[in-house]
Amino acid sequence: MAKSDESTVLDxxxxxxxxxxxxxxxxxxxxxxxxxxxPEIVMNHIYFTALVDGAGLAAALAxxxxxxxxxxxxPTGPFENDPNVTDKKFPGNPxxxxxxxxxxxxxxxxxxWTRLTPEQRQQWRERLAALNADPNAQIIN
Structure with missing residues (x-):
């Protein structure tokens, strides 16, 4: 079901x-x-990960x-590497x-799964707030 791209073999x-x-x-x-x-962006994709703690982080920040x-x-159909955290921003798909x-x-x-401490949750929220304040930061939708 996976759609391969030129850079990485999918899980x-x-x-x-x-x-x-x-x-x-x-x-x-x-x-x-x-x-x-x-929140002003309606997403064209559903996102998922092969790392349980990565999904835990997403749950904490949801x-x-x-x-x-x-x-x-x-997945019920083709999927691809998430370009928001892969080749367009980081090499491969770490x-x-x-x-x-x-x-x-x-x-x-x-x-x-490894749950965030209140301090870690606050640090992530601050990072996201800084990203949202950056007019050049974009979500690849």
């Missing part, structure tokens, strides 16, 4: 998605929602007040992050 999984949304096994995650990092969840997901315009299906939930 075969398992894949994870972090969020504060309470979802069920069998649900599908789709594109078309606001970015957690730039908008909303719900509990953090890391779901095990399966975060093992991907995106797809096709839905991903929730097939499980992970409860054991």
């Amino acid at each position: 075969s999984g398992p894949f994870y998605h972090g969020t504060k949304a309470a979802l069920q096994i069998g649900d599908f995650l789709t594109a078309g929602f606001r970015s957690n990092y730039r 908008s909303g007040d719900g509990d953090e969840h890391v779901y095990i997901v399966e 975060t093992r992050s991907y995106r797809s315009q096709a839905p991903v299906k929730i097939v499980g939930e992970v409860t054991d």
Whole structure:
């Protein structure tokens, strides 16, 4: 299902998605929602990673007040390296992050991942605020 690009061989999984949304096994995650990092942008892709702690970070930084969840997901269509954290900004795909315009299906939930401390969460929020204040910082949508 993976679409290869010229720079990196894609993972075969398992894949994870972090969020504060309470979802069920069998649900599908789709594109078309606001970015957690730039809420004025509606995302054209659904994002996921092969690193459970990366999904945990995404859950910690997700908008909303719900509990953090890391779901095990399966892509239902082609996917590509996430250009926001890969070749256009960093060589290769060190975060093992991907995106797809096709839905991903929730097939499980992970409860054991490295959670951020309150201090780490604040540091990440400050980094994101600085990025959002930078007129040159862009999300590749």
